Amino acid sequence: xxAKDVLRVLQxxxxxxxxxxxxxxxxxxxxxxxxxxxxxxxxxxxxxxDSQEVFEDTVxxxxxxxxxxxxxxxxxxxxxxxxxxDETSGTPPA
Numbered sequence: 001x002x003a004k005d006v007l008r009v010l011q012x013x014x015x016x017x018x019x020x021x022x023x024x025x026x027x028x029x030x031x032x033x034x035x036x037x038x039x040x041x042x043x044x045x046x047x048x049x050d051s052q053e054v055f056e057d058t059v060x061x062x063x064x065x066x067x068x069x070x071x072x073x074x075x076x077x078x079x080x081x082x083x084x085x086d087e088t089s090g091t092p093p094a
Contacts, residue, residue: 001038009043020046 006017006026020026025046027039 001040001043003036003038006038006043010047 003014003017007014010017012020017026021028021036021038026042028036029039031037
């Protein structure tokens with residue numbers, strides 16, 4: 001797999017691709033002309049891993065947001081109940 005294809009698939013810069021090669025995330029085979037042949041399996045495995053991380057982060061954010069909404073609604077319900085209790089008990093407003 002050529003570098004331009006890897007860059008397009010992963011949507012990363014050339015320095016980032018070089019870092020992935022140096023750290024061993026993506027294996028390469030050096031061809032006789034000195035160009036790199038990038039391991040397709042590593043490229044696509046890394047792409048799936050990256051997508052999985054994005055998905056997990058999105059789910060986590062949605063969960064946090066929904067919990068905040070739930071807590072806000074719970075607080076509002078308590079305030080409404082307190083106001084209704086004051087109205088039914090005949091206590092004049094402060």
